[in-house]
Amino acid sequence: MGPDPLALPGTLDALDPLADFVHAAAAAAGLDKKAAGRLHLAVDEVATNTVTHAYGERGLTGQLYLSAEIAPDVLRIHLEDTGPAYDPTATPPPADLDKPLEERGVGGLGIFLARRNVDAFLYERRGDRNRVTFVVRRPGRPG
Amino acid sequence: MKTEISRQPTHVLVACEGHIDGKTAPELQATLAPLFGEASAIVLDLSKVDYMSSAGLRVLLLVHRQLVAKKGRTVLVGLSESLTETMRITGFLQFFETQPTLAAVKF
Numbered sequence: 001m002g003p004d005p006l007a008l009p010g011t012l013d014a015l016d017p018l019a020d021f022v023h024a025a026a027a028a029a030g031l032d033k034k035a036a037g038r039l040h041l042a043v044d045e046v047a048t049n050t051v052t053h054a055y056g057e058r059g060l061t062g063q064l065y066l067s068a069e070i071a072p073d074v075l076r077i078h079l080e081d082t083g084p085a086y087d088p089t090a091t092p093p094p095a096d097l098d099k100p101l102e103e104r105g106v107g108g109l110g111i112f113l114a115r116r117n118v119d120a121f122l123y124e125r126r127g128d129r130n131r132v133t134f135v136v137r138r139p140g141r142p143g
Numbered sequence: 144m145k146t147e148i149s150r151q152p153t154h155v156l157v158a159c160e161g162h163i164d165g166k167t168a169p170e171l172q173a174t175l176a177p178l179f180g181e182a183s184a185i186v187l188d189l190s191k192v193d194y195m196s197s198a199g200l201r202v203l204l205l206v207h208r209q210l211v212a213k214k215g216r217t218v219l220v221g222l223s224e225s226l227t228e229t230m231r232i233t234g235f236l237q238f239f240e241t242q243p244t245l246a247a248v249k250f
Contacts, residue, residue: 012164012165012166013166015162015164015165015166016162016166019162019194034224034225037194037225038225040194041194041196041225041229044164044165044196045196045197048164048165048196048197048198051165052165097233097234098234099234100238101204101207101208101235101238102207102208102211104204106200106201106204109197109200109201109233110196110197110198112233113196113197113229113232113233116232
């Protein structure tokens with residue numbers, strides 16, 4: 001059994017309980033510490049993006065809704081928000097990753113890391129919610 | 144997260160402990176900002192940082208830019224496996240001097 005679904009205020013204060021939630025789900029699914037850390041980073045990056053851009057910069061308040069689904073072969077974490085429709089899976093990777101840091105922009109790295117750190121990174125618009133799903137294969141279970 | 148600043152004759156050492164994420168990275172940035180004017184070398188001891196998101200990369204980018212602009216030096220000490228991985232896949236790692244321990248940093 002993974003952790004119960006959780007609703008958190010859509011602020012940066014959500015990041016600590018979000019970390020606890022993801023680590024609890026990862027432990028319940030049998031992920032090792034490294035895989036759990038990678039998944040945590042992925043969920044954190046998308047949540048931070050939502051809190052900062054979808055809510056904060058627009059003066060909107062909202063919540064973050066987390067749920068975990070442990071299937072025989074994979075763990076799925078769903079992260080939902082009520083911000084404007086936004087599909088992070090459609091965000092192109094940063095084009096300047098091999099440039100010197102002095103010439104770099106600072107945007108886009110979070111979503112790049114999120115995609116990189118999970119086995120599948122999915123998006124759907126459901127009613128008034130954005131729903132991002134992070135899928136990670138469970139160890140020892142061919143998928 | 145916690146930070147502790149110690150001023151050495153050759154550099155400023157900033158020891159960090161805890162998470163560097165979207166909430167704590169601005170605090171770290173505020174801690175570091177006044178140091179750019181006084182130090183030509185900043186050593187960031189990250190050996191007790193167990194987690195860093197892209198918000199931390201933004202702070203490192205700022206530090207790098209400030210120190211490069213004044214031809215100074217930035218050293219990152221004690222990067223964990225996960226921090227190293229995050230920095231490698233985003234193309235950050237190659238631009239920083241890294242050392243496994245404080246003792247390995249030579250001035």
